[in-house]
Amino acid sequence: MSTPQVEVTESLDTLGSGAGGEASYGRPKRAGVDTTHGAILYLDSISVVFDGFKALNNLSLDIGVGELRCIIGPNGAGKTTMMDVITGKTRATSGTAFFGQNYDLAQLSEAQIADIGIGRKFQRPTVFENHTVFENLELAMKANKNVKSTLFARLNSTQRDKIAETLDMLRLTADQQREAGLLSHGQKQWLEIGMLLMQEPLLLLLDEPVAGMTDAETERTGELLNELRGKHSLVVVEHDMDFVTQIAQGGKVTVLCEGSVLAEGTMQQVQEDQRVIEVYLGR
């Protein structure tokens, strides 16, 4: 139990200087991940080949610390495969993926990758439907996740406060004792984002976070992501152009096509790019 406690004090320090309750997530760097060159994720000429089909083709990309990067692209552009490579679900056929300067993602298991600070939200919401909202957040919370410490784990008041803060931010406080399976689609998506935040990730990967959401839910999700901007590095893969415009603001947008980067720039630059227009409108 000693490791999490040390980190709790650390986050309390930032809470004092930060603004608002969510500041306990505001740890821009974690000891162990070397981000001295300003980038949290480096993908260098990654290729993934499935039975001769190139899902990713020489893809190179890097994400800066605290950046909110939107990734768009037509169906089959390799967006989800890229997420799979980063989180260890799929191994790259060639190329290298580094987290900070010092973690080679090809060497780590899914659980280890989650542990060093990469959180992933899947396309379809996957929460634990038979657990309550509170229990979902409790399971996700950053802690020593081996068998023995899990068996004897007891929530202390700092941890309870943290769950309460997250519930508040997700606007799920009133639903905390409901089974997660009973939530609406949008609420499940938020709960899943909340579960990622409980892990205190350095990098958050969000795969189509607003798919299937109502307009009001989409707008609320945009607000939520804007609240997280700067506290975490975020990668958002999305089809919904209005939503991308809402969250990208002045930040960089990457267009993927046929497994590699087609264009990169602000939303406006990308929208004016001739090749992007062809890819999107030519089909």
Next chain:
Amino acid sequence: MSVMHTTIARHSSSRLYSGSTWTGIAIVVAFFACLPALNLFFPVDHPLHVSSFTVALIGKFLCYALAALALDLVWGYTGILSLGHGLFFALGGYAHGMYLMRAAKSSPEILPDFMGFLSWKTFPWFWSFTEHFWYAMLLVVLVPGVLAFMFGYFAFRSRIKGVYFSIITQALTFAAMLLFFRNETGFGGNNGFTDFKKILGFDITSADTRAVLYWVSLATLLGSLILARAITQSKLGRVLTAIRDSESRLRFLGYEPLGFKLFIWTVSAILCGIAGALYVPQVGIINPSEMSTENSIEMVIWVATGGRGTLIGPIIGAGTINGLKTWFTSVFPEFWLYALGLIFVLVTLFLPQGIVGLARQLGQRFKRIKP
């Protein structure tokens, strides 16, 4: 029945059960604890007398209930369907049986008859120290535990899941049965161990000894229920149900499911082995048919009938099905397997939550009618 319904309510409080549930458990335990006393202290013709047959039968059911409880931990909570728990039950039984075989002779150095038939002159190495009761008890825990740990490590590490895992466990118990059927294996071949005489110096057939064995079984079952409840109510218990519901999601949260599965799988096998060890002195025999595939499948039916993932349900299920079996096999012996199959089909179709689920539903309906 209202007792059971409250036990299912989930709450993250540190108390294992609510006050009323504890009262219910205490009443049920006290009732069953009285039965051997009624057998011992009332003469045979007294109306309050409980027959030795009933005591022996319920003593046996208590062991089955413990096995069902163990299976519920892996199947009901973690979603790992084992069709081979009969193996762990039988191994616990054999481990204790080795001691009982040696205690049956006037000197522990005298070989059991089946070794004489093989014209063996000395005990094989794996019979060493089995004349000591404590060592046999150690084996009861270690043999199923170590086997389960090793098997589980390779199976779970290779991410073998679902029906594939179930089939492998089935094959494992079948292979073990074939091994134990061989006389040369050194466990009495198809006759197994029987003709026990003494346990710790007491006559194993006397009513007093049987009453003590019964009480020990009851206490072990109660202790195991509390242990299982403590495990399932802990954060680890919530991780287990998360493995059942979405293992890959859990992996992305930074948990490595292997250790958790291995933990609960081994705990379950050990509890099942203890159940077998309590069973053998009470029924007086252990042979390889305990490892037959039917036995393991029957255990699954106990759990399904009582209610998966409820702990108390499988205990009730083991009692109900075995009670029915006792009645059926004396009235229509040839129809029992058909009846068992029918029960399983009906439970699967109409009572997916088992008896406990039904009780819970009735309880809720009752509450709605009577506010």
